[in-house]
Amino acid sequence: MRVITGSARGRRLTTLEGESVRPTPERVKEAVFSAVQFDIEGRRVLDLFAGSGQIGIEALSRGAKQAVFVDESKDSIEVIKSNLENTGLSDKAQIKNMDFAVYLMQNREKFDVAFLDPPYRKGILQRALPLTASAMNKGGTIICENPVDEEIPECMENFIKIRNYRYGKIQITLYRHKDVTEK
Secondary structure: OEOOOOOOOOOEOOOOOOOOOOOOOHHHHHHHHHHOHHHOOOOEEEEEOOOOOHHHHHHHHOOOOEEEEEEOOHHHHHHHHHHHHHHOOHHHEEEEEOOHHHHHHHOOOOEEEEEEOOOOOOOHHHHHHHHHHHOEEEEEEEEEEEEOOOOOOOEEOOEEEEEEEEEOOEEEEEEEEHHHHOO
């Protein structure tokens, strides 16, 4: 696993081993960032269920102003810290070792882009989407990774599903604020 482009291009990232970890494949990560390439620079990013932090780190490498990494696993938090140090992006990062719902309910700051890649088939994505929508700026984008056979809503709060991308058994879904999609 590596950073694809930007200031940390080519840097190797570490990840946890085991069946409970499911890093986003590089081809999927590259496709995600192609879809939102103009939405990243200078923006505030949320990497929810951050795992190794590779998505938030890619966003920082591509010019995001700040990334907040949220994961409840202490082991994942240590990997994120290590990856941020390795890429030289620690100064633009906040790391939160806590449950996603607790973080989103306590958070008072807004995000421009949010990446959600929770454990599959546990109903977590469906619970996280409305909480995340409440934490977004009006022009924001929410990007979800989920299995293709998992149902997710067409809209929630003021966000509307605008596009699905399928990569084998993985689906990437983009949501945008309704006021942005109606222009």
